[in-house]
Amino acid sequence: DDSAALKKKLASFRQFSAHFEQEVLDAQGKPLQKGSGEMVLQRPDHFRWEAKQPDDNLILSDGKAVWLYDPFVEQVTVMSLSKAVINTPFLLISSTDDKIWNNYLIDQDGSAFTITSKKKDQRIESLRMVFDSQNRISRMEVNEAQGQRSEFTLSSFNTKPVIKSDTFNFKAPEGVTVDDQR
Amino acid sequence: CSSRQQQPDNTNWRQQREKLESVTHWTISGKLAIITPEKKGSVRIRWQQNGDDYHLNLTSLLGTRVMEMRKTGEQIVIIDDKGQEYRGTDAEYLVYRLTGWQMPVYKLPMWIKGLPGDTDYQINPNGQVTQIKTAQWQMQYQTYQPVDGWMMPENITFKGQQTELRLVINEWKLAK
Numbered sequence: 001d002d003s004a005a006l007k008k009k010l011a012s013f014r015q016f017s018a019h020f021e022q023e024v025l026d027a028q029g030k031p032l033q034k035g036s037g038e039m040v041l042q043r044p045d046h047f048r049w050e051a052k053q054p055d056d057n058l059i060l061s062d063g064k065a066v067w068l069y070d071p072f073v074e075q076v077t078v079m080s081l082s083k084a085v086i087n088t089p090f091l092l093i094s095s096t097d098d099k100i101w102n103n104y105l106i107d108q109d110g111s112a113f114t115i116t117s118k119k120k121d122q123r124i125e126s127l128r129m130v131f132d133s134q135n136r137i138s139r140m141e142v143n144e145a146q147g148q149r150s151e152f153t154l155s156s157f158n159t160k161p162v163i164k165s166d167t168f169n170f171k172a173p174e175g176v177t178v179d180d181q182r
Numbered sequence: 183c184s185s186r187q188q189q190p191d192n193t194n195w196r197q198q199r200e201k202l203e204s205v206t207h208w209t210i211s212g213k214l215a216i217i218t219p220e221k222k223g224s225v226r227i228r229w230q231q232n233g234d235d236y237h238l239n240l241t242s243l244l245g246t247r248v249m250e251m252r253k254t255g256e257q258i259v260i261i262d263d264k265g266q267e268y269r270g271t272d273a274e275y276l277v278y279r280l281t282g283w284q285m286p287v288y289k290l291p292m293w294i295k296g297l298p299g300d301t302d303y304q305i306n307p308n309g310q311v312t313q314i315k316t317a318q319w320q321m322q323y324q325t326y327q328p329v330d331g332w333m334m335p336e337n338i339t340f341k342g343q344q345t346e347l348r349l350v351i352n353e354w355k356l357a358k
Contacts, residue, residue: 024226024245032239033211033226054352055213057243070243072224072350073215087244123246123264142245145265150245177222 002108003101006115010093012135015042017161018154022051027147039154040161044096045081046168047088060170061091065182067170075177076170083181089127089142194309201332202297206233207357210294214240215348216283227349231291249281284345286319293321294349296335308333318342329354 017040024033037051047066049059058069066084068077085091085100092115095101107114115127123144130139136157142150172178214227225248226241235255240248242263250261253273260268260276270276273287292299296311304313310333314321320341327336334354340347 022245024241026228026239026250032228033241033245035245051243059244068243070224072213072348073217073222075222077223087242087246144247146247146250146261146267148239148241148247148250179221 001106002113003104003106005108006106006113006129007101009113009131009135010043011096013043013159015040015046015159015161015163016136017041017156017158018137019156020049021153021155023151025149025151029149032148039090040163040167041090041094042163042168043094045091045094047091047094048167049090058170059088060168061094062168062170066091069170069172069176073177074175075179076172077179078182080182086122087124089124089140092127093129093137192305192307192309194307195305196309198309198333199297202295205295205356207231208295209355210351211353212349212351214350215346217346217348218282218344229290229294236291249277251277251287284342285347286340286342289316289319293338293340294335294351296323296326296338327351327354330356332356 017038020037020039022035023031026032034054035051036053037049039050040048045061045063047059047061051057056071058067060067060069061081061084064081066079066081066088068079070076081091082100085095092100103118105116105118111132112128112130115129117124117126124142125145126143128141128143129137132138137154139154140152209228209230211226211228213224215222215224228239230237236253238251240250242248246263247261248263251273252259256271258270258273258276260280262268262280268276268280274285277283277285277287286293289299293314298311298314302315303311306312310323310326312323322339323335324337324339326333336351338349340349
């Protein structure tokens with residue numbers, strides 16, 4: 001199992017910001033959805049994912065809980081970090097908790113790592129992460145049961161991002177419903 | 183409000199309706215808000231219509247499958263967010279049982295295009311439907327967008343007894 005190799009690579013950067021492009025493909029490989037935005041990640045467990053296209057929404061982990069803000073329905077859903085990790089691969093990258101990592105089998109193939117969940121009933125079957133020559137994550141693929149797939153491409157990688165006090169803290173705007181699932 | 187019977191003779195509407203009835207293969211992608219008394223949420227939607235068959239994909243903000251539904255002839259297959267498959271012939275029942283949402287699946291292909299079928303509707307002077315009403319559902323067409331020289335719906339709200347849907351269409355593809 002190549003988890004030691006992956007953890008070493010991940011431990012080599014404490015934080016980074018990047019621009020992301022996301023494309024979701026159906027089981028036949030046809031595009032379902034395209035999106036892009038900005039992300040910031042700080043290990044352990046801090047994460048900000050601000051989609052701008054086709055519309056803006058925000059996924060944010062403050063280290064304890066994950067906040068999914070959806071302006072379209074003026075609602076923020078709050079989940080415990082452990083529950084959210086299962087569906088948000090980037091949260092796995094930000095985790096340094098071996099208890100969480102032990103749920104996954106890791107297989108290295110050159111600069112690519114395939115992460116497969118040991119538990120079979122998981123929605124996400126496997127995750128593939130590709131590093132570039134400067135040890136930065138350049139691509140990620142999330143493969144779901146029954147073939148739906150999400151491809152992320154990262155660019156404008158910055159290992160010294162500006163982290164402000166509210167980067168990883170969510171403040172619900174006026175009138176937003178809070179759907180607390182913790 | 184003028185209802186279907188005394189509909190003024192609006193040539194724009196006649197041309198629009200003929201065009202909409204001729205469009206049998208199309209795809210939309212956008213977002214769909216689903217609001218029930220207990221819960222509200224939004225998903226990304228792609229609806230591909232091929233004649234009487236369709237393929238619907240609902241995807242979460244994270245890009246994971248929320249629900250997929252495919253109609254081929256009489257057969258409906260639904261895949262839920264865990265990849266479980268369900269088969270049947272009654273799409274609306276299958277969707278309701280799986281998600282708790284009431285969705286007017288049979289009429290959606292027409293209503294998404296802004297075609298009223300044989301029910302009460304209202305049109306604006308440009309010949310576009312602004313409202314459709316049936317016993318269970320009321321549709322409001324807030325905005326239209328140009329697609330290949332035709333005006334197609336962009337923002338539609340569907341008010342049902344227990345469920346409200348808000349559809350915003352980012353992209354239309356009309357098969358040539």
